[in-house]
Amino acid sequence: MSTKEFAPDRPITFAAEREMPPMAVSLGTTLANKTGSWRYLRPVYDEKKPPCNHACPAGNDIRGFIALILKGRLAEARELLCETNPFPAITGRVCHHPCELECNRREFDEPLSIRALERLAGDKGYKALRAPHKRHEERIAVVGSGPAGLSCAYFLARRGYHVTILESEREPGGMLRWGIPEYRLPKGVLDRELALLKGMGIELKVGVRVGQDVRLEELDADAIFLAVGATKGLELDLPGLEAEGVLHGLEFLKRVNFGERVELGERVAIIGGGNTAMDAARVALRLGAKPIVIYRRTRAEMPAIPEEVEAALEEGIEFLFLAAPIEVLTTDGQLKGARFTRMELGPPDETGRRRPIPIKGSEFEMELDNLILAVGERPDLSFLPEGVELKEGRVNDPVLVRALKAPIFAGGDAATEAGTVVDAIASGRRVAEAIDRHLRGLPEPAKGEEPVLVPFARINLDYFEPRPRVQGRTLAVPERVTNFREVELGLSLEEGQLEAERCFSCGVCNQCDNCITYCPDVAISRHDDEYEVDYDYCKGCGICAQECPRWVISLVEEEK
Amino acid sequence: MAAEVELKAGIPSGRKVITGNYAVSYGAALARAQVIAAYPITPQTQIVELLADFCAEGLLQAKFIKVESEHSAMAACIGASAVGARAFTATSAQGLALMHEMLHWAAGARLPVVLANVNRAMGPPWSIWTDQNDSLSQRDTGWIQYYCESNQEALDTVIQAYKVAERVSLPAMLVLDAFFLSHTSEPVEIPEQGLVDRYLPPYRPKYKLDLADPRAFGGITMPSEYFELRYKIQKAMEEALAVAEEADLEFKRLFGRGYGLVEPYRLEGAELALVTSGTVTSTARLVIDRLRAEGEKVGLLKARLFRPFPTSLVREHLLGILKIAVIDRNISFGHGGIFAQEIKSALYNHGQPPLFGFIAGLGGRDITPELIEEIIEYALSHDRPEEEIIWMGVKR
Ligand SMILES: Cc1cc2nc3c(=O)[nH]c(=O)nc-3n(C[C@H](O)[C@H](O)[C@H](O)COP(=O)(O)OP(=O)(O)OC[C@H]3O[C@@H](n4cnc5c(N)ncnc54)[C@H](O)[C@@H]3O)c2cc1C
Ligand code: SF4
Ligand code: SF4
Ligand code: SF4
Numbered sequence: 001m002s003t004k005e006f007a008p009d010r011p012i013t014f015a016a017e018r019e020m021p022p023m024a025v026s027l028g029t030t031l032a033n034k035t036g037s038w039r040y041l042r043p044v045y046d047e048k049k050p051p052c053n054h055a056c057p058a059g060n061d062i063r064g065f066i067a068l069i070l071k072g073r074l075a076e077a078r079e080l081l082c083e084t085n086p087f088p089a090i091t092g093r094v095c096h097h098p099c100e101l102e103c104n105r106r107e108f109d110e111p112l113s114i115r116a117l118e119r120l121a122g123d124k125g126y127k128a129l130r131a132p133h134k135r136h137e138e139r140i141a142v143v144g145s146g147p148a149g150l151s152c153a154y155f156l157a158r159r160g161y162h163v164t165i166l167e168s169e170r171e172p173g174g175m176l177r178w179g180i181p182e183y184r185l186p187k188g189v190l191d192r193e194l195a196l197l198k199g200m201g202i203e204l205k206v207g208v209r210v211g212q213d214v215r216l217e218e219l220d221a222d223a224i225f226l227a228v229g230a231t232k233g234l235e236l237d238l239p240g241l242e243a244e245g246v247l248h249g250l251e252f253l254k255r256v257n258f259g260e261r262v263e264l265g266e267r268v269a270i271i272g273g274g275n276t277a278m279d280a281a282r283v284a285l286r287l288g289a290k291p292i293v294i295y296r297r298t299r300a301e302m303p304a305i306p307e308e309v310e311a312a313l314e315e316g317i318e319f320l321f322l323a324a325p326i327e328v329l330t331t332d333g334q335l336k337g338a339r340f341t342r343m344e345l346g347p348p349d350e351t352g353r354r355r356p357i358p359i360k361g362s363e364f365e366m367e368l369d370n371l372i373l374a375v376g377e378r379p380d381l382s383f384l385p386e387g388v389e390l391k392e393g394r395v396n397d398p399v400l401v402r403a404l405k406a407p408i409f410a411g412g413d414a415a416t417e418a419g420t421v422v423d424a425i426a427s428g429r430r431v432a433e434a435i436d437r438h439l440r441g442l443p444e445p446a447k448g449e450e451p452v453l454v455p456f457a458r459i460n461l462d463y464f465e466p467r468p469r470v471q472g473r474t475l476a477v478p479e480r481v482t483n484f485r486e487v488e489l490g491l492s493l494e495e496g497q498l499e500a501e502r503c504f505s506c507g508v509c510n511q512c513d514n515c516i517t518y519c520p521d522v523a524i525s526r527h528d529d530e531y532e533v534d535y536d537y538c539k540g541c542g543i544c545a546q547e548c549p550r551w552v553i554s555l556v557e558e559e560k
Numbered sequence: 561m562a563a564e565v566e567l568k569a570g571i572p573s574g575r576k577v578i579t580g581n582y583a584v585s586y587g588a589a590l591a592r593a594q595v596i597a598a599y600p601i602t603p604q605t606q607i608v609e610l611l612a613d614f615c616a617e618g619l620l621q622a623k624f625i626k627v628e629s630e631h632s633a634m635a636a637c638i639g640a641s642a643v644g645a646r647a648f649t650a651t652s653a654q655g656l657a658l659m660h661e662m663l664h665w666a667a668g669a670r671l672p673v674v675l676a677n678v679n680r681a682m683g684p685p686w687s688i689w690t691d692q693n694d695s696l697s698q699r700d701t702g703w704i705q706y707y708c709e710s711n712q713e714a715l716d717t718v719i720q721a722y723k724v725a726e727r728v729s730l731p732a733m734l735v736l737d738a739f740f741l742s743h744t745s746e747p748v749e750i751p752e753q754g755l756v757d758r759y760l761p762p763y764r765p766k767y768k769l770d771l772a773d774p775r776a777f778g779g780i781t782m783p784s785e786y787f788e789l790r791y792k793i794q795k796a797m798e799e800a801l802a803v804a805e806e807a808d809l810e811f812k813r814l815f816g817r818g819y820g821l822v823e824p825y826r827l828e829g830a831e832l833a834l835v836t837s838g839t840v841t842s843t844a845r846l847v848i849d850r851l852r853a854e855g856e857k858v859g860l861l862k863a864r865l866f867r868p869f870p871t872s873l874v875r876e877h878l879l880g881i882l883k884i885a886v887i888d889r890n891i892s893f894g895h896g897g898i899f900a901q902e903i904k905s906a907l908y909n910h911g912q913p914p915l916f917g918f919i920a921g922l923g924g925r926d927i928t929p930e931l932i933e934e935i936i937e938y939a940l941s942h943d944r945p946e947e948e949i950i951w952m953g954v955k956r
Contacts, residue, residue, distance in 0.1 A: 017791055022670045023777065024668075522774070
């Protein structure tokens with residue numbers, strides 16, 4: 001019996017039981033029954049933003065690159081990352097990964113190892129870039145080759161501009177080269193990433209200090225980006241600081257990073273609680289000293305990345321909290337030790353952290369061979385006219401505007417408070433876009449609507465099982481403290497894929513076909529990677545939306 | 561796409577010493593069940609465990625669906641059968657009771673699902689031992705019911721059940737006693753797959769759920785048609801009697817073993833016929849042999865098919881015998897043993913020899929040869945029963 005034969009235009013009636021089928025079955029096709037007319041809720045494919053993506057300052061499509069890793073497509077994973085972040089092999093090592101703090105999986109078992117996965121894509125998906133077509137005449141000068149300057153140059157080059165980077169040091173990279181030590185970011189990795197920029201046709205001039213070798217006003221450019229970082233170590237107001245044996249953290253790291261043999265004594269105290277302090281201590285350890293980190297607040301207030309503190313502790317570095325130096329003790333201009341005072345935490349200061357207050361009569365002395373000050377850095381803006389302050393974006397300071405032919409922009413550590421590599425990269429990109437708009441005479445983009453983020457509660461947990469996070473392996477402590485070998489060993493492709501499987505793919509369809517499987521009206525169909533609802537038959541039960549493990553499908557009210 | 565399972569050589573044939581439960585698993589596998597959905601319950605569990613192994617090892621190409629209840633198990637079988645797959649499940653006691661609604665559905669939708677029920681006494685109080693109240697409570701759901709006596713019969717009945725069920729479009733249940741059969745090992749002949757395939761061709765329903773030609777099934781039906789659909793179920797049950805008989809004969813031709821719908825045992829010239837079902841039959845055969853040797857004119861009728869009820873066969877074998885004693889390992893509270901009632905009603909209007917209804921062995925209590933002798937003794941020494949229900953072995 002074909003459907004046509006029975007497509008009824010009038011009710012079918014049976015004269016006798018012999019004419020009837022054995023069970024209650026419609027003899028006409030049910031296609032005639034458009035159950036879509038029952039619907040008052042309409043399911044729509046409506047992808048949302050994963051919280052990890054939102055939390056990444058660079059805006060990396062984390063879910064996307066993880067899905068590519070899952071399929072073993074590492075080069076594409078890297079390519080996708082490079083849409084927002086030119087240096088995944090670098091952030092994949094040193095980023096403070098705010099993405100992982102927001103990962104929905106955190107509430108289920110443990111967050112995804114996003115940073116380690118990014119490194120995997122960055123390292124193993126590495127591929128040379130072709131020089132983009134230079135379609136604009138304008139030339140842009142970037143001052144400073146830290147992550148902010150490099151990122152800005154990269155995004156401008158991609159848009160077809162001529163870019164020249166000016167760097168005062170003899171090698172590019174900023175803090176990536178002479179701040180962060182080899183055991184966290186090998187120079188080879190940095191050089192490999194920088195080679196890509198050369199391949200893109202970006203010009204790099206090293207050993208040129210703007211304000212000294214060339215004046216800012218002399219730069220021949222249509223726009224200037226200032227990304228000079230925060231390279232000047234802050235001083236403490238201590239008597240005796242000029243003594244032999246007192247070092248500045250950043251200066252110390254720079255000398256070691258540039259291959260100089262720095263001689264340290266045995267007892268070395270590092271003052272401070274940030275990344276510079278952690279690295280100075282870990283470097284001192286590797287040079288054979290017995291470092292102790294002295295911080296005036298507690299561990300909870302330390303601005304350093306928690307993993308760095310953890311690693312320092314693991315390596316056996318001593319910590320003394322709630323203490324601060326008050327005097328450097330010297331003999332014949334040679335450091336002998338220091339006097340400290342104990343501190344306690346008072347009410348919060350303007351940064352929201354509790355202010356340390358000295359405890360009267362708690363002073364003590366410590367014998368020391370070296371004292372390393374790592375109490376913060378600030379930008380060295382001595383090449384700018386007096387009184388100019390930098391804020392990210394176009395710098396409209398009247399003094400500067402009068403002095404310069406070209407419009408001037410600022411970003412990175414020189415102009416933001418964030419103080420991280422990924423924020424510098426993001427800042428570089430924002431500025432590249434601002435420069436492009438400025439040169440092309442385009443308006444500021446309208447502020448888009450706030451993206452809809454996927455909260456944990458919207459994940460259908462029936463589809464997932466708790467599974468421990470795949471953590472990259474690390475070098476054992478005894479194998480690392482005598483040398484500068486990289487501590488973290490990264491993930492193999494297999495480990496990476498195992499970890500990638502854990503991703504919920506929050507709010508983004510991964511073609512699991514659940515919606516098709518569950519639709520009781522067989523109203524959903526798939527065309528390649530797209531899904532379509534046949535609204536003639538979708539009766540709006542919402543089962544597809546409920547059974548989508550990752551909140552891709554939204555139910556909207558029908559306007560009837 | 562799911563990984564293809566490697567098809568191994570299939571279920572190996574030959575003689576094997578296995579439990580009744582495993583015999584059922586072999587039967588379902590040889591019948592090439594395509595969808596198996598079941599929920600574990602003692603004493604049924606091993607049936608599906610072995611089937612799950614078969615699936616995992618690729619010996620059986622079936623979809624094994626794990627479910628959260630027996631109700632869902634039957635619902636999954638119904639869905640599978642509705643699209644034209646051969647579906648199998650197994651259960652016991654409360655599990656079967658939980659399926660009750662879906663049992664009606666399978667029959668009303670005319671779906672030839674096959675179910676193995678391991679007879680287990682209903683709780684409370686909890687019991688895991690055998691009696692027939694679970695399966696007999698499903699008497700009126702429209703399911704074909706077979707009661708099995710041996711492990712071999714259990715295996716063979718799975719295959720026969722599919723044949724009959726698919727021919728008449730009704731679901732079929734085979735029933736075996738907890739532990740006495742389910743957990744007791746016997747030598748069993750595992751037939752060759754090729755032979756089973758010859759006996760049982762693939763299931764090809766006339767009406768099925770089909771995306772290419774969608775139709776509505778089981779929708780609301782007016783009094784003007786509902787009545788006729790019920791009539792058709794009864795007609796299909798009546799047809800099933802002949803089909804089952806033929807299926808058993810064909811089975812015998814191919815495999816050399818048959819069971820009949822009822823089996824008369826040494827009934828020639830008997831003055832008393834004992835009626836039994838399930839494993840009690842084996843014990844009763846022993847007692848009959850012994851009493852025959854002593855010159856007593858006693859014989860046995862084994863009831864195998866319970867639904868449809870083989871009324872005319874029962875009449876054929878029992879009419880003319882002076883007395884009938886029925887052993888029921890079940891009770892319809894407020895009336896009596898269920899097999900006794902069925903036989904009484906079959907004989908009504910046909911001479912009606914005195915019928916003694918014995919209740920024995922509830923909740924797995926042993927029905928020993930001595931007890932059966934006592935039953936026969938009673939029937940022989942009384943002209944008619946003193947009570948409607950004769951309780952065997954109640955401690956009073
Ligand atoms: C020891 C240390 C460890 C750190 N660890 C981490 C970490 O693990 N993770 C993280 O996210 N962040 C870390 N940071 C912070 C991070 O490195 C910085 O936030 C980031 O490098 C800022 O980038 P930037 O491009 O703004 O500036 P920088 O990286 O500081 O680069 C500025 C560049 O400008 C050059 N320059 C300055 N003045 C001139 C001039 N007048 N003319 C020409 N060139 C000039 C400098 O030589 C330098 O190369 C660390 C910082 C330090 C010091
Ligand atoms: S750059 Fe940092 S925040 Fe962004 S994805 Fe990578 S690790 Fe996460
Ligand atoms: S589970 Fe995946 S998509 Fe969701 S927040 Fe974590 S990394 Fe992002
Ligand atoms: S159920 Fe699966 S296929 Fe359907 S929308 Fe959600 S993620 Fe995509």
